[in-house]
Amino acid sequence: MPGFTRGLYFLIAIMVFSFTKGFAQTDTLTMTNGEIVIGEIKKLERGVITIETAYSDSDFTIEWGQVAKIRSQLTHLLTMSDGRRFNATINSTGNPNEVEIDNGESSVLVNVEEIVEFKPINDTFWDKISANIDVGYNVTKANNLVQFNTRTYLGYLTKRWEASGSYNNVFSSQDSVANTKRMDANLMFKVFLPKDWFVSISNDFLQNDEQKIQLRSTTKLAVGNYLVHSNAVYFAALGGVALNSETFTEATTPDRSTGEAFAGLEFNMFNTGDLSLKTSAFAYPNLTESGRIRVDFKFDLTYDLPLDFYIKAGTTVNYDNQPIEGAAELDYVIQTGLGWEW
Numbered sequence: 001m002p003g004f005t006r007g008l009y010f011l012i013a014i015m016v017f018s019f020t021k022g023f024a025q026t027d028t029l030t031m032t033n034g035e036i037v038i039g040e041i042k043k044l045e046r047g048v049i050t051i052e053t054a055y056s057d058s059d060f061t062i063e064w065g066q067v068a069k070i071r072s073q074l075t076h077l078l079t080m081s082d083g084r085r086f087n088a089t090i091n092s093t094g095n096p097n098e099v100e101i102d103n104g105e106s107s108v109l110v111n112v113e114e115i116v117e118f119k120p121i122n123d124t125f126w127d128k129i130s131a132n133i134d135v136g137y138n139v140t141k142a143n144n145l146v147q148f149n150t151r152t153y154l155g156y157l158t159k160r161w162e163a164s165g166s167y168n169n170v171f172s173s174q175d176s177v178a179n180t181k182r183m184d185a186n187l188m189f190k191v192f193l194p195k196d197w198f199v200s201i202s203n204d205f206l207q208n209d210e211q212k213i214q215l216r217s218t219t220k221l222a223v224g225n226y227l228v229h230s231n232a233v234y235f236a237a238l239g240g241v242a243l244n245s246e247t248f249t250e251a252t253t254p255d256r257s258t259g260e261a262f263a264g265l266e267f268n269m270f271n272t273g274d275l276s277l278k279t280s281a282f283a284y285p286n287l288t289e290s291g292r293i294r295v296d297f298k299f300d301l302t303y304d305l306p307l308d309f310y311i312k313a314g315t316t317v318n319y320d321n322q323p324i325e326g327a328a329e330l331d332y333v334i335q336t337g338l339g340w341e342w
Contacts, residue, residue, distance in 0.1 A: 027051065029062065030069035030092075037062070041072055043119040046270035047231040058307070064112070064231055068092075070099060077159055078118040080110065081229045083196030085159045087121055116231050119157075130155045134312050134339025145174045149335045151312070161191045168316070170333050182333055183207040184316065196226040200238070204296075210331040211323055214247045218284075220262060232269065239263035242284065244294075253324050259287040260294075274304040295319040310339050 027041045029051060037060060039053035044064060052059050069092040078086045078101060088103040097112045120127075131154045138147040148171050155164040170182040188202035199222065206216040224238025239262060246256040264282035279299040286292035300314035317332040 027074065028069075028071040029067050031062070032066050032068045041070075041074065041076075041120065043117070044115065044231070045117050045119070046276060064115075067112075068096075074120045076118040077121050077157075079116045079229075081114045081116055081231075083192070083194060083226065083229065085192065087159055090115075090118065113230070116229055128156050128158060130157070130342065132310075132339055132341035134310070134337035136335055136337030138336075145172070147172045149333075149337060151335070151337065151339070159192075161189065163189050168335075170335065180209045181207065182209065182331075196229050197223070198225070198238075199223050206318065208318065208331055209249065210328050211318065211320065212249045212253075212327040214249045216244065216246045218245075218260075219243045222262075234266070234268040236266045237264070238266070241287075244284070244286075248324055248327075250324065250326070258289050258292075260284045261287055276302045276304070278302070289322065292320075292322040294321075308341050310341065312337050312339055 026038055029037045029041075029049070031037070037051055037053065039051045039060070042050040042052055042059060044050075047064050048061050049064055049067060050059050050061050071091050073089055073091075075087055076090055078088060078090065080086075086101050086103055086108075088101045088107075090099050090101055092099050093109065098109055099112055099115070101108050101110060131152075133150070133152045135151075136147075136149045139145070149169065151166070151168045153164065153166045155162060165185070165187050167185045168183065172180045183206070185205040186202060188200055190198050190200040192198050200220075202220050202222070204216075204218040204220070206213055206218075208216075220240055220242040222238045222240035224236050226234060226236045228235035242260040242262050244256070244258050244260050248255070262282055262284045264280060266280045268276070268278045270276035277300070280297070282296045284294040284296075286294075295317075296319075297317040298314065300312060303311045305311065313334075313336045315332055315334045317330070319330050321329060323329055
């Protein structure tokens with residue numbers, strides 16, 4: 001019996017520990033209409049908070065503006081509209097639209113509208129990763145036109161920095177016309193600074209048959225600032241210097257390697273229901289080739305579907321006022337696709 005008693009006590013201790021651990025990890029959201037949702041908060045992103053509950057097979061997604069109170073003892077990585085970042089808990093106070101952010105050593109009181117996004121901090125590598133992939137396929141009976149496109153993105157976010165990579169590929173085939181290919185990719189590393197400033201180093205890649213570019217590699221060093229940073233809109237301005245290296249599909253055309261300055265704007269709007277918009281425009285005045293200027297423009301419109309699927313439509317435009325002989329100054333591509341994000 002003593003052995004049985006000790007075993008019973010041990011089992012009870014495990015059950016109590018499991019219960020208290022699970023209880024400690026329970027988050028509570030109180031809606032503006034009085035409804036209460038209990039579960040585990042997954043993230044606040046693009047003006048929408050996601051919470052996992054034990055009584056539903058799928059996560060709940062709730063607009064941040066519909067949340068009146070929040071209780072969470074988990075440590076989150078929080079991003080504020082003024083650029084501050086905290087590893088802290090978040091809990092509502094007794095005052096309307098006010099929350100306390102506590103990192104264990106100190107706390108601050110902020111308005112909920114100042115919170116841009118947050119996500120629970122986990123120790124695993126995979127919990128800090130975001131990714132998406134979408135594909136499109138178009139067929140036209142006339143001239144047997146076939147177009148296939150893929151777009152992918154992979155990002156890793158911490159309190160102090162983020163790294164990301166993207167890849168976009170378009171292949172077109174048509175009767176009596178040579179196949180055409182277009183590829184662009186990007187690698188980026190960004191460090192966050194106080195007051196919504198940041199510095200970044202990145203490399204853009206472009207392969208473009210229309211402009212007879214076998215490979216363009218542009219290494220950029222930039223400094224920028226989020227002029228608007230909220231849970232509805234990001235608007236950033238940045239500029240810097242770049243090294244542009246180009247090889248061409250024409251064997252007789254010599255390679256180019258030039259220095260450039262650049263300036264650009266990035267705009268992302270996502271608090272519009274299931275629709276989000278992302279666009280950017282960059283100008284590259286050349287420092288070593290007199291009178292040359294390049295412009296890159298991107299525009300994407302995304303409609304969210306259930307289960308993290310989405311439909312995306314967008315365009316990319318590349319302009320160069322001094323292309324090589326026989327190449328087009330302007331090239332663009334319009335893409336549509338079905339995708340999934342994680």
